[in-house]
Amino acid sequence: MDWEALWLTARLATIVSGILLVVSVPLAHWIVFSRRRWTFLVESIVSLPLVLPPTVLGFYLLMAMGTRSPLGRLWIDWTGHPLAFTFEGLVVASLFYSLPFAVQPIATAFSQIDPTLREASATLGAAPLRTFFRVVLPLSIEGVIAGAVLSFAHTVGEFGVVLMVGGNLPGVTRTVSIAIYDHVQALQYREATVTALFMLAFAFAVLLAVYGLRRRPLAAAPLA
Amino acid sequence: MTLAVHLTKRLHDGFALDVAFLAEPGVTILFGASGSGKTTILRCVAGLARPDAGRIAIGDRTLFNGDSGVSLPVPDRRIGYVFQQLALFPHLTVARNIGYGLADLSRAERQARVAEAAESFRIVNLLERRPGQISGGERQRAALARALVTQPAALLLDEPLSALDYAIQLHIMDDLRRWNAERRIPILYVTHSHREAFALGERLIALEHGRILASGSPHEVLDHPAQAPLAEIAGFENVFGATVVARRERTGTMQCVLTGTFTELEVPLGVAPEGAAVQVAIRAGDILLADREPVGLSARNVLAGVVLDLGMHGATVVATVEAGARFVVHLTPGGADTLGLRPGARAWLIIKTYSCRVARSPWHS
Numbered sequence: 001m002d003w004e005a006l007w008l009t010a011r012l013a014t015i016v017s018g019i020l021l022v023v024s025v026p027l028a029h030w031i032v033f034s035r036r037r038w039t040f041l042v043e044s045i046v047s048l049p050l051v052l053p054p055t056v057l058g059f060y061l062l063m064a065m066g067t068r069s070p071l072g073r074l075w076i077d078w079t080g081h082p083l084a085f086t087f088e089g090l091v092v093a094s095l096f097y098s099l100p101f102a103v104q105p106i107a108t109a110f111s112q113i114d115p116t117l118r119e120a121s122a123t124l125g126a127a128p129l130r131t132f133f134r135v136v137l138p139l140s141i142e143g144v145i146a147g148a149v150l151s152f153a154h155t156v157g158e159f160g161v162v163l164m165v166g167g168n169l170p171g172v173t174r175t176v177s178i179a180i181y182d183h184v185q186a187l188q189y190r191e192a193t194v195t196a197l198f199m200l201a202f203a204f205a206v207l208l209a210v211y212g213l214r215r216r217p218l219a220a221a222p223l224a
Numbered sequence: 225m226t227l228a229v230h231l232t233k234r235l236h237d238g239f240a241l242d243v244a245f246l247a248e249p250g251v252t253i254l255f256g257a258s259g260s261g262k263t264t265i266l267r268c269v270a271g272l273a274r275p276d277a278g279r280i281a282i283g284d285r286t287l288f289n290g291d292s293g294v295s296l297p298v299p300d301r302r303i304g305y306v307f308q309q310l311a312l313f314p315h316l317t318v319a320r321n322i323g324y325g326l327a328d329l330s331r332a333e334r335q336a337r338v339a340e341a342a343e344s345f346r347i348v349n350l351l352e353r354r355p356g357q358i359s360g361g362e363r364q365r366a367a368l369a370r371a372l373v374t375q376p377a378a379l380l381l382d383e384p385l386s387a388l389d390y391a392i393q394l395h396i397m398d399d400l401r402r403w404n405a406e407r408r409i410p411i412l413y414v415t416h417s418h419r420e421a422f423a424l425g426e427r428l429i430a431l432e433h434g435r436i437l438a439s440g441s442p443h444e445v446l447d448h449p450a451q452a453p454l455a456e457i458a459g460f461e462n463v464f465g466a467t468v469v470a471r472r473e474r475t476g477t478m479q480c481v482l483t484g485t486f487t488e489l490e491v492p493l494g495v496a497p498e499g500a501a502v503q504v505a506i507r508a509g510d511i512l513l514a515d516r517e518p519v520g521l522s523a524r525n526v527l528a529g530v531v532l533d534l535g536m537h538g539a540t541v542v543a544t545v546e547a548g549a550r551f552v553v554h555l556t557p558g559g560a561d562t563l564g565l566r567p568g569a570r571a572w573l574i575i576k577t578y579s580c581r582v583a584r585s586p587w588h589s
Contacts (some may be wrong), residue, residue, distance in 0.1 A: 119272050120311035122298035124325030136316045136323070194330060 001194055004171050009156055014085070016094040017152035020102040021208035023095075024147055026116065033118075043107075047100045049221070054076040054097065058164025063095045065165065085167045090175075093165040094155045102151035109143020112137060146210050153206040156198070227378045227410040231253045231268050232276030241265065241434035244403065245280075247378070249408040251401070253415060253425035253442065261434040262414040263308075269412070270305045271298040271578060282377045282410075285358055304376035306384045308366040312355035318342075318366045320353035325374035341373040344403050345396075355570065360467075361392040368396070379404075386417060389538065392556045397424050404551040460505035460581065461552040468500045477524075477577055480504055487548030490524040491580040508554040510579035514562045514572040525575040527551075534560070541565075549575050 027046070031039050049057055064073045075083045083089040115134060121131040126223040137144070159177040166173030168182065175194060183192035230244040241261040254262045267273035271288070273301045277290035288295050312321050319338055326334045342348045346418075350358050355366065364384060371379060378527055385393040404411060415421055421428055421442050429439040438445045446577070457522040465483035472478060476493045480502060489504060496502050518526060529547025536542070541560040551573055565571070 102361070114311065116307045116309055116311040117313060119270075119298075120305065120307060120313075121324070123270055123301075123303060123305040124370065125299045125302070126324070126327070127299055130327065134314055139313075176243070 001198065002174075002176070002191070003090060005176050006173050006198075008101050008171065009175040009177075010172075011174075012090055012094060013155040015091055016098055016155045017102070018100060019091075019095060019147050020151045021148050024099070024102040024106050024138075024151075025144065028110055028147075031103070032107050032110040045102050049097050050100045051213050054160025055164055057097060059097065061161070063100045065089055065092075080148055084165055085169065086095070090162060092172050094158060096222040097158055097161045098151040099153045101120050101154045102147040104139065105143045105146040105150060105193065106146055109140030109146075112143075113139050119212045140166070141162065142213050149210055153203065154199040156202070158222060225283040225407065226375060227412070227553070228279070228281045229265065229269060231265070231269065231275035231280060231290075233264060233273070233275045234266065235261065236435065237333055239434050241275075241429070243434070243436050243440065245429055245436060247410040247412055248427070249410055250404070250426045251424055252414050252423045253409045253413050253428040254424075255415060255421050255428050255445075256431035256437075257416055259433075260431040262431055263382055263533065265431075266382055266412060266414060266453055267501070268458065269305050269378070270380055271296060271301050272305075272496075285377070296458070298529055302374070302377045304371035304379040306367045306371050306379070306381045308382045308384065308386075310363050310384065312363055312367055313443040314355050317352050318347060318353055321355065321366055322351075322370045322373050324370060325384040325463075341369040345399055355509050362394065364388060364396055365399070365439040368400060374532060375407075376409065378409050381413045383415055384421065386415065390419065393420065395424060402498040415485065461508035461554075462511075464504045464549055466502050466504045468496050468502060469496055478582075480582075482549045487527060489575065489580060490577045491582050492578055494582045496582065505581040505583065506551075506575060507577055508542070508552045510575070511551060511553045512562060512574035513545070513553055513555060513559070513563060513565070515565075515569070516562075517575060521574060523574045524575045525573075525577065525580075527575070529571055529573060531565055531569045531571050533567055534565060537558075543571075545573060547572055 023163065027042075031043050032207075062071060065075070067073060067076065067082065068174055072084075074084060083092065117135055117139070118131055121135050122128075126134065154174075157177060158175070159181070160180055162175055166175075166178075168174050168178050174182075176199060179201070180192050180195050183189070183195065225251070229247070231241065232242040235241060239261075241264055243261070243265060256262050262363050268275045272512060273286065274295060275288060275290060278320070279286070279290065280288040286296075287293055287301050287303070297411065313320075313324065316324070319342070321340055323334050323338045324503070326337055329337065338351070339348070341397050342351055345368055347358075347365045349363055350366070355363055358366070367438060370377065385396060400411070413420075413424060415424075417588055425442045427439070428442045428445045430437040430445050466480040466489070467483065468478055469488070470479040471493065473493065477490050478490050478493050478496075480491055481487065483501075484487065484503070493505055494502070512523070517528070527547040529545045529551070531543055531551070532546050533544040535540060538558075541557055541558065543555065543565060545553055545561070546550045553573065556578040563571070
């Protein structure tokens with residue numbers, strides 16, 4: 001087992017899913033509840049990584065992080081080194097790559113809330129923020145957890161984007177999936193088998209958690 | 225305090241809402257078929273929908289003014305709203321649902337107010353249950369308590385009782401009236417049920433296609449429909465086009481033939497001359513059914529027919545009978561059993577002259 005790669009992957013996925021949770025909840029709220037006509041445009045942009053080949057996404061991100069892009073230069077001026085092939089670069093790339101996996105379950109959960117519940121809350125004097133924390137969030141908590149779990153798992157499993165943006169630097173950008181690829185390239189099938197089995201068990205556990213959560217009856221939901 | 229409503233709003237399906245009325249303390253019924261704009265009026269008053277123009281005020285507090293652009297946000301309006309689907313929060317207990325609008329109060333104060341409201345609406349023993357664990361009538365009571373505990377300036381009820389038994393409806397309305405006896409707020413009650421309108425309202429406003437057709441006491445408005453379209457919505461399940469064939473001034477009756485049939489009905493004498501097109505409206509509950517040809521009756525209209533269809537609506541049996549025209553008849557389950565009614569059975573309809581209401585057809589007047 002490549003413990004270094006595993007630890008790096010765990011750190012990466014935790015940071016990415018944490019940031020995504022904070023970003024996705026308001027984003028999903030806006031997509032679902034805004035009355036503006038062009039929410040579908042934002043929705044499509046957010047979902048783009050679902051259909052884009054990871055190498056294409058990785059390629060554009062790499063370009064954006066390069067010295068010839070204004071964003072890339074800004075980062076270099078600020079930190080003194082380029083964003084590509086660093087852990088921070090990996091975090092940024094993963095945020096884009098896993099965004100739809102966080103936003104979609106949360107948006108789905110929000111859209112399944114009976115709109116009259118939010119209206120009732122307003123007629124009872126609750127400001128929008130209170131309505132969100134007392135009604136919307138408790139009723140969609142499973143979707144929010146699913147979004148966090150799925151974006152975590154998806155970040156763990158990414159390969160193409162990491163390879164494009166991060167390369168294969170042990171302890172810096174070498175994630176578990178890259179490690180498996182590396183083992184196979186080096187004909188180290190025993191190591192590859194152990195790591196792959198570990199990932200299989202992890203993926204299954206995640207799905208068990210997500211689907212098990214969904215079966216839970218509402219009556220057992222936590223009190224807000 | 226009086227709720228003053230004057231608003232216009234263009235609705236998506238082509239017609240425009242244009243109403244002006246005052247709702248005094250007590251129950252005002254907004255009556256009309258679905259799509260007449262009743263719910264939209266409530267939503268505009270609550271602030272959930274925005275009128276195109278007009279003014280809405282409660283007492284001297286302006287909620288909406290199209291001219292100055294004032295539109296108070298929903299949470300600031302202090303208008304209680306009981307939704308048709310009730311919209312109780314499924315994840316909160318009944319106690320937390322009722323206390324939801326009292327967030328500004330101290331915990332002790334809030335508990336006292338919740339207890340008082342629960343007492344008034346007889347749900348004290350349900351406070352720790354969730355909405356999914358109580359009956360429809362109990363949910364109704366919880367929704368009323370939740371809206372009223374905040375001491376709103378007015379209360380809006382959107383067909384809240386229509387899914388309940390009549391007896392439970394009356395019970396709940398009694399409790400609501402008792403609550404409102406000392407507080408005296410205007411209550412707008414939306415319904416399309418004739419029975420609810422009679423039972424609950426002190427004042428009634430009849431709406432059709434977004435306009436006020438008539439207003440007054442429920443009896444004034446619904447018992448004497450001036451225009452045929454109103455008769456249709458005023459709970460007359462049977463409305464037929466007909467032609468006056470004979471006027472009998474001496475007996476105060478006239479004879480009508482239902483359009484497209486040979487069926488004749490004796491109806492009260494009206495202003496329509498012979499040959500005039502009229503509408504004859506009969507309530508389904510005013511028609512008697514017999515399983516053999518009746519003899520020795522004072523009723524003048526006895527029509528032979530065949531039962532087409534039987535259905536249940538709440539505790540009422542709804543029979544459709546073909547007797548030249550198609551009649552809808554309401555009867556009790558016991559009555560239906562006694563007659564042994566079934567589709568295909570012969571049946572006689574008995575209709576008193578004065579159960580027939582006549583209105584001039586508007587397109588011939």
